[in-house]
Each structure stands twice: as structure tokens, then as C-alpha cells.
Amino acid sequence: MRNVTVLELPGGMASSLAIALDALKAANVLCVHAGRRAPFEIRSLKVTRASSCTFGSGDIVIVPGLGGFSEADLTARLSTPMVRRAVRLVEEARSAGAVVAASCAGTFILAEAGLLAGRRATTTWWLAPTFRKRYPDVELCAEQVVVADWPIATAGAAMAQMDLMLAVIAKFAGTRTAEDCARYLLIDRRASQVPYMAMTFLAGQDEQIARAESWLRKNIEREVTMDDLAAAAGLTSRTFARRLHTVCGMSPVRFAQRIRGEVATMLLETTRLSIDEIAQRVGYAEPSTLRRLLRRDTSHPPSRLRRPG
Missing domain, CATH: 3.40.50.880 (Class I glutamine amidotransferase (GATase) domain)
Structure with a gap:
């Protein structure tokens, strides 16, 4: 004992x-x-x-x-x-x-x-x-x-x-x-x-990271590079990547994926849009890319994230 x-x-x-x-x-x-x-x-x-x-x-x-x-x-x-x-x-x-x-x-x-x-x-x-x-x-x-x-x-x-x-x-x-x-x-x-992390909350702890997060949500349908995010934050790409890791513990690519995934999940829960339409709205040309992302982050396929009704 x-x-x-x-x-x-x-x-x-x-x-x-x-x-x-x-x-x-x-x-x-x-x-x-x-x-x-x-x-x-x-x-x-x-x-x-x-x-x-x-x-x-x-x-x-x-x-x-x-x-x-x-x-x-x-x-x-x-x-x-x-x-x-x-x-x-x-x-x-x-x-x-x-x-x-x-x-x-x-x-x-x-x-x-x-x-x-x-x-x-x-x-x-x-x-x-x-x-x-x-x-x-x-x-x-x-x-x-x-x-x-x-x-x-x-x-x-x-x-x-x-x-x-x-x-x-x-x-x-x-x-x-x-x-x-x-x-x-x-x-x-x-x-x-x-699945429980709110990116707006994490990013909001740093003013410049918050700027990048807000900019990405407004431009979520387009293809975005790290240089784009860094420019939105008013930082060099290297400084942005370093600060993002300190604040959110992730790379710029993962940061963008998490925000796109959050928006996609919200659309799955609140609309009847198809996964193909949602993929386009969050910046993915291939719906399979979004499916893989959501399955990795939530351990569920997109169909499981739909609310009944």
C-alpha cells in the first residue's frame, strides 16, 4: 500500500x-x-x-x-x-x-x-x-x-x-x-x-500576435504565407516565428491551421454547408486537407462535429 x-x-x-x-x-x-x-x-x-x-x-x-x-x-x-x-x-x-x-x-x-x-x-x-x-x-x-x-x-x-x-x-x-x-x-x-484551446485567447496575450490572428481570420479564404502573417503583425518573419512559439507554442503553419480548423468547426456546427464548401471558405482547395486537419485535432471526422437538427 x-x-x-x-x-x-x-x-x-x-x-x-x-x-x-x-x-x-x-x-x-x-x-x-x-x-x-x-x-x-x-x-x-x-x-x-x-x-x-x-x-x-x-x-x-x-x-x-x-x-x-x-x-x-x-x-x-x-x-x-x-x-x-x-x-x-x-x-x-x-x-x-x-x-x-x-x-x-x-x-x-x-x-x-x-x-x-x-x-x-x-x-x-x-x-x-x-x-x-x-x-x-x-x-x-x-x-x-x-x-x-x-x-x-x-x-x-x-x-x-x-x-x-x-x-x-x-x-x-x-x-x-x-x-x-x-x-x-x-x-x-x-x-x-x-480541441479546447481558443486561439483568440492565446494570441490575445501579445498585441502583435493578436494582430496577425485577426488579419488571418479576415483573410481566411486566401492562401497565406508566413511572410504575410509576419507583415500583419508588424514583425520580421524570424521574429514573428520566435514570438509566436513563445506565446502559442506553435509554428506559423500550425497557427494558421488551428485558426482555419476553428472556423471550419464553427461552420460545421452552425450551418448546413458541405465540407467542400467549408474547405473553400477556410482556404483549402482540397477538402481532404481539411478532413485530415480536423481528424488530427479533434480525433473525429467532420460528420461527427455536426450538431443534430
Whole structure:
């Protein structure tokens, strides 16, 4: 049986905390009902200025979502005494040989502790630009829901806490138990955050990238080059590509594809236009190109994206 400590941070996301505890409890109950030993000894730890805990090798520490709805709010929270104490707790846990996992803005606590330096990680997609600027030594994979770079695992936006817990359960209680939990809790596995990313929100965090995004939407029916996008942003092509990667984590080609895909999805959901007509409206001469793009980003063919009626 592994000791699991779930940190309970003041102002943290209650849903994220509850998901972590409920998933672990479900794993224990399902194992016992199946005649197997409960895999986890679960405890929650309220983080205060004076919080302390003894960790051992093989223990697991879970950091739920930190909360916050803006970059400024998150930055302020990271400097509070309780969050700094949480940073110290995960440092101590990892030094003792514990596994550490965090989701959403809780991943910033791991990064603040230096645990993600040189590692692959993910975080909530809308804070990805902030994360990249603050921790350039982390290989951020913002499109992924979960990055399990054991003995550390990270997950994306708040409800990805469940995906994170299923990854932890699969690793330390077996895939059978994780699959049982997913069925019991009616959870569908999600491999990517891409379908949920709003490009206008990401691009809007940089004035010049936002200009390029707006220009592309107005010229979406035409063929566009990187030089066109850079000119719309008022930057050289090289500077534009570098800044775009910092803000959105993607190349100019991928940036254009994501915006075209967003518009195509909206048209599929709100009109009865054929896929051939939609392809032309978003700048693709070949409908097959749009089909491949949508299948890659959503894991569904265009027909599945249509709303009934």
C-alpha cells in the first residue's frame, strides 16, 4: 500500500481536490470488492505557513489545481506564504524519493520547486504562455492532457485532474484498476487539449500576435504565407516565428491551421454547408486537407462535429 498525500491549498480548486480524493477512494473500493488489497493509504494535508509532513521513498504527493483566473492573479498567489510552503513541501517530498503529480495551475508549484527543469510537462492551455516565459528550461507540451514523466506527472486544465488520477492509478495500482475506475466514474480518456484551446485567447496575450490572428481570420479564404502573417503583425518573419512559439507554442503553419480548423468547426456546427464548401471558405482547395486537419485535432471526422437538427 502506497501513502498518498493530497495537498489542500487555501483558495485552491475544490473540484480538483475532490476529484483527486474521490478517484483514489474509488480505486481502493473497487480493488477490495474484487478481492484485491486496497492500493492507497490516503490523507489530505491542509497547507498553512507551518505545515509539515514526513515523506518516504515511493510515497505519492498530489497537487490539485491552484485556482486563479488571470496571469496577475496566479503571479500574486505564487508569492503567498501558503503557496511558498507548498513549494517547499513538494521539494521535500521529491528529495525523499516520492512521486509528485500536479494539474492545472498546480503545475506552477512543481516548476517553482525546480522539479520540472529539463523535463517534459504540461499545464492548463490558457496559462501556457505564462508558463513558457516563467520556466524556459521546461519542455512544455501544452497540447497534451497528461504528461507522465515519472517520477513526476503533470496535467492540463482543471478537469484534467481526473486524467491525472487515472494515470497515477494505472501506474501504481495497474491498468485494470484504472480502467475499472474510468468505467465506474463514467470517464472518457482524452489525449489532447487541442480541441479546447481558443486561439483568440492565446494570441490575445501579445498585441502583435493578436494582430496577425485577426488579419488571418479576415483573410481566411486566401492562401497565406508566413511572410504575410509576419507583415500583419508588424514583425520580421524570424521574429514573428520566435514570438509566436513563445506565446502559442506553435509554428506559423500550425497557427494558421488551428485558426482555419476553428472556423471550419464553427461552420460545421452552425450551418448546413458541405465540407467542400467549408474547405473553400477556410482556404483549402482540397477538402481532404481539411478532413485530415480536423481528424488530427479533434480525433473525429467532420460528420461527427455536426450538431443534430
